[in-house]
Amino acid sequence: MNDNEYLLPLTNDFVFKKLFTSNTLFLLDFLNSFFETVDFPLLKSIEILNPEILPDSKEYKTGVLDLNAEDEKGNLLFVEVQNYYDPHFGNRILYYSAGLLRKSLIKGEDYSRMRKVISLSILDFQLFSHEDFISHYKILNKKQPNFPLTDRLEIFILELKKWKDSEILPLHFKNWLQLFFIRSKTDMATKFIPKDHPALTMALEELEKISGNREYQNIYEMRMKAEMDHASRLI
Template sequence: RKERDGMSKSKIENAEEKEAVQGQTETVVNGKPFNRMNDFYVKYVFAGRQNKGSALALINSVFALDGAKEIVDFEFKDRELDPDRMGGKGVLLDVTGYSGDGTLVNVELQLRSLKSMDRRTLYYWSLLYGRRLEKGEKYSALNRTVVISILSYNLFKDEVWPEYHSSFAVLNTKDLKHKLTDDLEIHFIELPKWHKGDVEKVYMGVE
């Protein structure tokens, strides 16, 4: 019975998360409800080369949460990454490109709940970062690489992290202040934890 109760509670929580996201991201187009988290819509708005301004606005809105410097330009790059070894796993990215200072930014939209999203995000980051060096280049040629994952579900329980935005880097575990490098930067945006006003800020200028 306890197991059934646990499953029922989990289903209720998932349904509440889904309802919260729909309430925050749905709008009306031509008199019909339309979800702005629709995969095709998001990729058109943010990955279309003609909509570079929208991609810039989204990326800078996330950077601003950490007080990071805004980027002023964004050049889209090939979204497909072949595996780095025979039999390896390739990936197809949602939105990816370079900023004017050489920072590589990847934005991923995840609609279905994926428990291993943390590992997948790190894998994507490693492929992007590892492809930046050509034969003979020095390691100093490597630059900051950022992955932003926008999730329609909660990756972290509220008691672990109640805020909608979390940011990760490589820190010294002795003081949690000294950063090994600025090159690794990973952001998660958990939409169910957002307030409606926060969502509207990100979508400003998109519609």
């Protein structure tokens, strides 16, 4: 971790949250690049609801460092990155999403005021055996999919291991995807990062700063050890 050439991986949840809470523009630009790809309504603005990172807490060492945000329509967004396989992953995502749905209503409030929850999980492992690297889930009628039970919950899962650089994607999203695979300044020089993408250019600069910070390097290593210990208990 002493090599100035090395960049901390964005697939680590601490690095992910540190980068995307450093500037709201980064998260807004990344999410809109993804939503454009999956033909989902774009966001005009976003507010991060849990920007704090508490590296000294016991919960930090073992908990989920997720991002909770709210868009201009009041929709709630749950964004996370995970780099180890969890056989109960689907149940966990449903649990977190249901928690946000529950919190979106004040006790006694009418159910019509329930806000929509949009969940995005970025995985650095293969979860499903099918080839699609983006999965989209809604609560639908199996025989009549045009008649959903509710539109208050949508879950997206992005499996990085399945992405191929040759895949046809909007350039905006493809550029952001490349950031998850950059591990060094040499990678930065060889990956196609256009100069006319200011949010991504600033994000790269911020990732360099995070990677060069000794305290953050130590937190990253502590977090990785905790994740590996947790993953080994799941085997």
